[in-house]
Amino acid sequence: MAAQTITEKILAAHAVGGTALAGETVTVRPDVVLLNDVSGPLAFEGFEEMGAARPFDPQRIVLVADHFAPAPNIAAAGAIRMTRDFAARHGIPHYYEPGNGGIEHTLLAELGMVGHGSVVFGADSHTCTAGAFNALGIGFGSTDLAAAMATGQLWMRVPDSIRVELTGRPGPYVAGKDVILEVIRRIGSDGAADASLEFGGPGLASLPVDARMAVANMAVEAGADTCVLEGDALSAARNAATGAPNGPPVAADPGASYRHRIAIDLGALSPLVARPPSPANGVPVEALRGQRVDQVYIGNCSNGTIEDLRQAAAVLRGRHVAPGVRLVVVPATQRIWRQALAEGLLDALAAAGAAVSTPTCGACFGGHMGILAAGETAIATTNRNYRGRMGDPDSQVFLANAWVAAAAAVAGEIVPPDALRAVVKAA
């Protein structure tokens, strides 16, 4: 047997026939199937039209009302009701909504449904977030997932792999966001097309699991089919805490074949900000110093974790949001929201002038909870800054980590977090 990548090994373990070499077309049976209130309704209709009597395994389907939740209008309320009804009709226990849920990818990990070697098929492009747990999350559209619910499997081409070798330790104010923005900056928005991004190396140990979720989440912004990080003591500890599959991490064989390799010295990274309209437009935060912002948004499936909220609160505690600037903070799940409450983070943020929201995908995708008007500028910890992403086509979004976003809220403009003290004093 030829030396295999992590991606090939995990897919082979889930493939009909038991092999999965890069370039082959295989049929894969996922451990978990994930849908939300936007992708779900189209899939539920497709499922019915396919004539499927029941889902392949109700226990392995997870339905999350997160995009338009709580519902901002009647159409959204109808979509959520369809999602809830589908769960009830087919005896699907894993249905979540505001009050017990959160953003699907963060929630899935909390539920212990993704661990070492898992495969998740999600009707959402950021399903690749599962890569943080030494798992493969693969994004699809609604009709593909209707078929996955009906048959328990889908065809796919086994992706090539690109190895990202991490060394060093990140310096102050450098987060997982900066690692992935650096990768996308180097290879471009389709640099990992038809490939899986595999991260590993000695630097990985210095990235907490929450930071790894930010890394994996934006693999799709490099065009990747999926993404996987090496497993280690940190991922094993997280899996143990959530009850997720926690066998030995899946590692690549020595001599496994990679399309190419990318080396990143974490110690050499500085906080990056991606200019609109592409996540590939990362530049050092210093280069954008002075860029005015109207709104700061801290949340979403890449950076709505407790680590992100701690970073934001560390910057904002004892300070205040600049006049004329709005700060919206959206913890990714109900559990994170409650932990942030218990740690005093929500109070520190609210005292500084933040509007703290219940968990939702919210304004990240231009849905609700902080839409931008024409001419407005936001800095956000989200994953896309496409034209009109958060509202009017003539609004713009800069992407950054939570420290950088919080610093911009205080200064009213983009500023390196370590320069904030001087900026605020001078004002």
Place this chain on the structure above:
Amino acid sequence: MSALLQGRVHRFGDEVNTDVILPGRYLALRRPEELRAHCLEGLDPGFADRARPGDILAAGRNFGCGSSREHAVVALRAAGVGAIVAVSAARIFYRNAVNLGLPVLICPEAAAALKAGEPATVDLATASIRQGDRTWQAQPLGEEVRAILAAGGLVQRVRAALAA
């Protein structure tokens, strides 16, 4: 689905993402007639009114990148788009399009050369594109893709398999 698709060409550039094809604020909708009017609204608000049944999009690199929203394909189909010719297309969009019976041909030469406003023909049987006296050969469609298109989409293909 017929193997020969004919329509007028509309040209678009690189990185036409699914957010500009169907902006997020409309994602609580899902009916074709509701989504049609918003097709490509984020990039070209007049497109839905100009499009005619069978029209062909010629586009650049990474067409359909970003969000997995199948609503983007529903909107394109509802606006009349019959085929897409691109330099490259994002994986999820490509699958979504095929699954709903909208063929995407990968052909950088045709994507660059097709003239806007003039008719062109896509031949699915040979994965070729013709306009005037010029013909281009696209990447061949994969076996699974051809089977899904031949069935009229993934719903029909799975339905047939489940009924068998």
